[in-house]
Amino acid sequence: MPGEPAVPLAVGFLGAGQMATALAAGWAKAGLLDVTRTRAADPNPEVRARFEAATGAKAVTSNIDVLAACDVLVLAVKPQVMPAVLAGIKLAVRPAHLFVSIAAGLTLKTLADGLGPDTRLVRVMPNTPCLVGASATGFSPGPTATPDDAALVERLFRAVGAVRQVPEPLLDAVTGLSGSGPAFVYLFIEALADGGVKCGLPRDAAQALAAQTVLGAAKMVLETGQHPGALKDAVASPGGTTIAGLHALERAAFRAAAMDAVEAATKRAQELGKQKGD
Template sequence: MPAERTFPLAVGFLGAGQMATALASAWAKAGLLDASRSRAADPYPDARAKFQAATGIKTVEANRDVVAACDVLVLAVKPQVMSAVLDEIKPAISAAHLIVSIAAGVTLKTLGDSLGADTKLVRVMPNTPCLVSASATGFSPGSTATLDDAALVESLFSAVGTAYRVPEYLLDAVTGLSGSGPAFVYLFIEALADGGVRCGLPRPVAQSLAAQTVLGAARMVLETGQHPGALKDAVASPGGTTIAGIHALERAAFRAAAIDAVEAATKRAQELGKRE
């Protein structure tokens, strides 16, 4: 029977890229991760050097060295190399290990088929704002993961933003909405800034105003709990500037385009999962 896990954890990262670095840094800062006992592996020396410099966690080249040192393992490698990584670590995986995968499109079934049906697995879909501790994450535990395993993963990812437990079949929708969503928002911020420039604002001022406007609007939704439509109505006074702008967006099918974008990204995530 594996020993009960307590914070700070010894976490092993298989893959030492930007997402792994962001998670390790945030978890260490929150007191959830013990940097002296944690490890990370990556085949690229530059990635290892950057990860170690940013986190203070020792890095190695071999994934199995990380597996031997840590019982919570974060699979942070590209989906296309996942199969090779799983084959490498399978002989070293034991009942003590909890496997947390952040690889898009790699299902719990695929992970279980490779590592063994009894392996404790949690599949997670964070997004890139975890780099600034503002991630929106969906996670789904496998059937052999315990309630404590799920609670541990929720605690880890809540430390870098918000985390929601969802059935695995909804993780593709999470991918389409919050996984791809930051890119859609960046596009909107860029467009708002372009609009400001078109109307005479200097580019740096326009970009800062656009980004701050999106940040402030998002905080209003989260902190007031009001429906976005109600908040929109509060800004749009009769015959005013805002309703004129909303009319222009509606003529361009702005809301339909946003819905279509999430749907297209979700369908693509589903397609990638079927190609395993």
Template sequence: MTDSLTGPGTRWGFIGAGKMASALIRGMVRAGTAPPSSIAASDPSPEARAALEAEGVMATGSNAEVADRSDVIVLAVKPQAMDVALGELGGRASGKLVVSVAAGVMVDRLASGLGPGVRVVRVMPNTPALVGEGAAAYCLGPGVTGEDEGLVLRMLQSVGIARRVPESLMDAATGLCGSGPAFVYAVVEAMSDGGVLAGLPRDLATAMAAQTVLGSARMVLETGLHPGALKDQVTSPGGTTIAGVHALERGGLRAALIDAVKAAATRSAELAEEARGRPTGH
């Protein structure tokens, strides 16, 4: 173990090299959080390994090899593959920081599967991390230090923004930022359809809808104003926007989106409860 996890000698290991792991790795390298030579990843797919090797990252098919050479282990496997991963890593992660990006896998399950002496952080990122615009929530397990948290923050901030929440709110975060991109894509698609209905070509309508969502989101983040206040700035008396807002209210858009986030959060909690009944493989 290095003297300081935040130092340049920190060795990172990713168990799983799918889209999310690859996004985090590339973001860390791009942001200067870690050089490629300090990162290793394991994945059963030769294609996934080759893609990372081309960027200077050590890639292997062995989870144990990655765990043994790493100070920080990032579990980036699917929830249904977690039992196998924990079984392979048990005993190898002692004294190390382990970060899990698997949805619905609780801190206590991770800690019990990995064995004593492991510090666990649970993270819920989302797919816009692939383009450097992710939103992630994270929670800390017992024994996690401020230095550990700072390291996790730097990893997540290399691909977007991150906010700490208690584990009791991770299902809510899953429903909002984890599932939320799908809801936004539905909104973009519907806005594009509206543009086509009004006479715009499809490619133009989709590009304008997507950019409008992107710009509006940036206005919320950069101005710090309430979304309702920003909406009011666009809505003039008797104008086009208030006519459109009226149509949205009549169609129940806001209630539908609220229900969608709540339904996704509820399902996340259900999946976590179902996972609690399965053995950890250790």
């Protein structure tokens, strides 16, 4: 298929933190990464050591060395340090390079301004469940990226979860929903568990039951294809326990609060992009 590598890839990571490590480990497990040729660069020796231990690939201090060794480059540094990183590697960029940015809020235009207008770029927004192979990822190719580039990025990120291509203006909404969403879900799991403890359950049992409940409900949505509202109605018997709990959530404006959280995170992603000069 287009974008499918004939052999495992040598991928370079600029930044070797948690997300880069999770992606490298996931791609290696899926057979998409040649760890003997893959490189990561990071100034922190402890971060480099963790990357090497988790992936089997080599971590170095020089971004330029990574560009020399690899054609697919993952930009995995914090948004606030990205301008300095781009300035430091610009002269080493070759036509063979494909850059994949996972930095929140940084637009394709910002990246192209930093690397050069002809640079092949794909902007990606994964989330932290890629650590367990369950990421939800949105991506958008830049105007100079080829169809094969887009297909390759889709294949890579499908190896660590679900992936959707979206127009770039919607990537901030992806950031607000699935990028920040795990934190919202963790808060909900914690609250469910606290409710169980309040009603007499031991903490460990309450937390395990709460987490499994969220996992099972999510699988029902994904695997049945039914609307969440229909699945909710199937649980809520007339005059029963579930409808009483749902009434309490409605009184507390639970759905409005969740929508507000996604909107607030989306707006913050848009602000981060504007702070970088767009």
